[in-house]
Amino acid sequence: MTYVIKAAVADPAGKVFEFVAQKTMYGGKHIAEGDTVYIFASENEGGPGLIARGIVTSAAAVPKRPDLDRQTPRVTITVRRTATARQRLGRAELKPWNDWSDERPESELNFKLYRQATNKVVGISDRVAEYLAGFF
Numbered sequence: 306m307t308y309v310i311k312a313a314v315a316d317p318a319g320k321v322f323e324f325v326a327q328k329t330m331y332g333g334k335h336i337a338e339g340d341t342v343y344i345f346a347s348e349n350e351g352g353p354g355l356i357a358r359g360i361v362t363s364a365a366a367v368p369k370r371p372d373l374d375r376q377t378p379r380v381t382i383t384v385r386r387t388a389t390a391r392q393r394l395g396r397a398e399l400k401p402w403n404d405w406s407d408e409r410p411e412s413e414l415n416f417k418l419y420r421q422a423t424n425k426v427v428g429i430s431d432r433v434a435e436y437l438a439g440f441f
Contacts, residue, residue, distance in 0.1 A: 307341045307434040308333060308361075309417070310382070312424040314346040317356050322384045324426075326367045331417050332428030334378040337364050342384050343437050345395070347424050354395020358441055359384035380426060388441040410436035 312324050340361045346352025367379040402411035410433040417427045
């Protein structure tokens with residue numbers, strides 16, 4: 306399966322990224338070692354959007370806290386960079402794609418990443434993975 310993570314990235318040029326206790330949505334909790342992940346440096350933390358593609362080298366579910374009734378599943382993952390994005394793709398480029406029922410890859414990304422401003426790991430469709438591959 307293929308995933309996207311939108312998160313704070315301390316070193317956008319890094320070769321390895323560690324993301325600790327990241328919120329998951331849209332199947333993101335199923336991320337596992339060996340999966341492909343596209344990394345978006347969160348614009349909420351000053352990032353430019355899509356920066357890299359990588360392979361998950363480790364993935365672990367974060368145990369739920371017993372003191373909370375409702376808790377979004379979270380994961381900690383380590384990703385090894387396999388490619389660097391050649392062109393920009395972020396909130397500004399995806400904003401026009403707001404007809405979330407049109408089945409366009411841009412619309413799916415806009416919906417999953419920017420409908421809620423939170424950072425997260427999300428599962429993506431094959432058509433979105435194919436679309437994102439064109440940025441590398």
